[in-house]
Amino acid sequence: MTENDSTPLILLVEDNPGDVRLTQIAFQDAGFDVRTHVALDGVEAIEFLEDEEAPCPDLILLDLNLPRKNGFDVLEEIKSDSELRQLPVIVLTSSASSDDVILSYEQHANAYLTKPTNPGSFVDLIQSLGEFWIEKVRMPSYS
Structure with a gap:
């Protein structure tokens, strides 16, 4: 968890605004x-992670097909x-x-998930992801 807020970050x-919104709605x-x-x-992504003023994320969800620097390079x-x-990185x-x-996996991703095309299936995927990575997994504390 981040230092100032117990809500997971x-x-x-x-890069796809539709997928961003779908992911946010799926978590809700x-x-x-x-x-x-x-x-x-x-x-x-790298600028955010290297910013000493930015909070440390609890989980990274990483798309592979990105502009400027692709997901493999970020990973x-x-x-x-x-x-x-x-930091756990879920592709x-x-x-x-x-x-x-x-x-x-060769670059040490913690998991690889393929986005379902059906919004209901996407919510199910996020439910499973959240149950495991947010509710079950215990990460070390570095604060």
Whole structure:
């Protein structure tokens, strides 16, 4: 959790405004009280994570197909940084490519989820994600 607020902070790295809104609504519909910071591309995501004034996210949801810096590059940068590597990074993408799955795990993604096209299925996916990563997982405290 972040130092000033016990509400989990999710860094959502997603360039599609429709998917951003769908993800935010899915968390609400699934009954999770979360704060969301949106980075519209990989460069914004890394800038947020390196900003000493910004709160540390509890979970990162990372799309792969991003402008300026793709999700693989963001993942590699996070997992190679000694101060960031402990952050859980969930790849949440429309790609079902086995090559993308393999590369994501090789770069130490904590999970790989393919976005369902049906909004109801998307809410179900976010419900499962939240139950595990928000309610069940215990992360180390670095404060």
